[in-house]
Amino acid sequence: MPKKLLAALVLLAALAVTIAAGSALAPGSAIRPIAADSPCPAAGCASGACHGFEAVPEPDGVHEMTCPEAGCTSAECHGWDSLIGRYHQASDASLNMWIIMPTVLVLALWLLVRRSGRGARGREGRGDVLTSSSAEAAPAAKVPAAHSTAEVSIARSADLADADFDFEREGA
Amino acid sequence: MKRNRALFDAVVLVVYLVAANPALTGVPVHEFIGLGAFVVMGVHIVASGDGLAGRGRAGRLALNIVLLVALAACVVSGVMVSGAALPSLGLYATGYSFWDPLHAVAAKVLLAALIVHVVVRAPAALAVLRRKKNVTSSETLDALEF
Numbered sequence: 001m002p003k004k005l006l007a008a009l010v011l012l013a014a015l016a017v018t019i020a021a022g023s024a025l026a027p028g029s030a031i032r033p034i035a036a037d038s039p040c041p042a043a044g045c046a047s048g049a050c051h052g053f054e055a056v057p058e059p060d061g062v063h064e065m066t067c068p069e070a071g072c073t074s075a076e077c078h079g080w081d082s083l084i085g086r087y088h089q090a091s092d093a094s095l096n097m098w099i100i101m102p103t104v105l106v107l108a109l110w111l112l113v114r115r116s117g118r119g120a121r122g123r124e125g126r127g128d129v130l131t132s133s134s135a136e137a138a139p140a141a142k143v144p145a146a147h148s149t150a151e152v153s154i155a156r157s158a159d160l161a162d163a164d165f166d167f168e169r170e171g172a
Numbered sequence: 173m174k175r176n177r178a179l180f181d182a183v184v185l186v187v188y189l190v191a192a193n194p195a196l197t198g199v200p201v202h203e204f205i206g207l208g209a210f211v212v213m214g215v216h217i218v219a220s221g222d223g224l225a226g227r228g229r230a231g232r233l234a235l236n237i238v239l240l241v242a243l244a245a246c247v248v249s250g251v252m253v254s255g256a257a258l259p260s261l262g263l264y265a266t267g268y269s270f271w272d273p274l275h276a277v278a279a280k281v282l283l284a285a286l287i288v289h290v291v292v293r294a295p296a297a298l299a300v301l302r303r304k305k306n307v308t309s310s311e312t313l314d315a316l317e318f
Contacts, residue, residue: 007221011214014244022248022271029252029267038264099283100189 177219178297184212185290192283200256207257210247235292238285245278 022029032038191209194202217240251258252271258264265271 004218004221008214008218010240011217011244014240015248018241018244018248022252022267022274026267026270029265029270031252031258031263031265034259034262034264039266099280099287100192103287 175300178300180219181216181293181297184209184216187212188286192279203250203254203257206247206250210243213243232292235285235288238281239289242278242282242285245274246282249275249278 187205187209190197191202191205197205249271252265253268253275254265
């Protein structure tokens, strides 16, 4: 229990440190209530008639944007590009997909190979398939208990014969 | 690790994967699912408190620190660039030009570290699920025999 409490405190401390570091690196950043004269967080537009996030307007030559880095204000500001092409859009999704999709693909292939291998071993254990691999992967324990000792011996002999045959064929 | 814990961790992973793909859900849904993912990940972290550190686990400790820092940075920066969750409370945040790149970088680091975390921990979780299943089967057989 003390370790769980410690983990919770560490998590809260990490959040607090992140907020403090962010506030120190970007002194102007803060959470404020939305008012009529609140500027657009992305482009600094403060026309007093906010378009909302779902209806971003086209550049109209009237509304001015304030550059968040240089502080200049212009109707032709590149802030329009930020507002139209970047703000409130999942611009980094492609990279996430490029990481997640190969991972999912590799895991799916691994599971597929693992499952098919297990299925083959299961068939060998039932005596459906007798291959060279059964001599290594299907010991006597996998032979059904109902088989007699003689049957087990025959199955092992067949396995070993197949193994020898495969060995000779590979060697040739 | 118990079976219920392993199942809960799988749910946490699924919620995170949904939250990590805003292109699939849309940004407003992404914001709320992201907050939910943070909550369940917080529960996961607290529940895993006993195994966070210890002797001979330097690598795991380093990975957990990276995960913790990336998660904190991702959540805080995500709130600060929120365009749906914060306004739903009548709030907005300034400093978008600082927090937005930080959110993108933190999300990538979190994703990479989580993949490592899952690869490291998945065998143990799968073993627990499999063992419990086998134990349940043998218990059932015992009960049938008697």
